Amino acid sequence: MARESKIDAVFVRCGRTDWDDQGRVQGRTDLPLSTAGRQGALYLIHTLAPDLASNPPSSIYCAPDEASRETADLLAEAVGSRVRPLPDLVSMDLGLWEGLLETEIEHRYPSACRLWQEQPSLIHPPKGENFVDAEARVRRALSEVLERANGKPVAFVCRPIPYAMAVCWLGGHPCGEIWKIVEEGPDVHRLQVERERLRHLLEDLKAGA
DSSP: OOOEEEEEEEEEOOOOOOHHHTTBBBSSSSOOOOHHHHHHHHHHHHHHHHTTTTSSSEEEEOOOHHHHHHHHHHHHHTTTTTEEEEEGOOOOOGGGGOOOOOHHHHHOOHHHHHHHOGGGGGGTTTOOOOOOHHHHHHHHHHEEEEEEEEOOOOOEOOOOOHHHHHHHHHTOGGGGGGHHHHOOOOOOEEEEEEEEHHHHHHHHHHHTO
């Protein structure tokens, strides 16, 4: 049987953690949903679930951190899908920036912070992960799932940075828009990815490896 020419993908930003609520930078540090974050996730899923009910995702792939897994479990319960952890969807390791208030980073690392906002692809946080490497890791993880998708939508739940990386890549947005997506939302993106376009994206990904 021929595969569908388009892949339906649903991207969900996980609920907030205590660090998110406090304005602290969180990359790979593993934290659960905050009380407000869980309430926000429940509200988001309450509004999203009716749209997915008629054709629910075959699987919900989530990052391995606790907040992403909690959000994915809530979505899975609402739409009757199963959750599959996807380790490479883990957020970017922000090294020495982890746990700092955003205002502290602006004060301590003004030049890097400005570059982080304007040209994130050039950033490598001290003792952290290079942005380009993190982005390539997320893209590879997505491509492995999307290549196998057939018929049913697939859903992904992850932290804000990989969420925005995914939306920019598959939605055809420049890398510089990542912070607009992180800061302004929305918290759900539904995309139809043409298989032919995915093939070209994968060729570009392999060429840049």
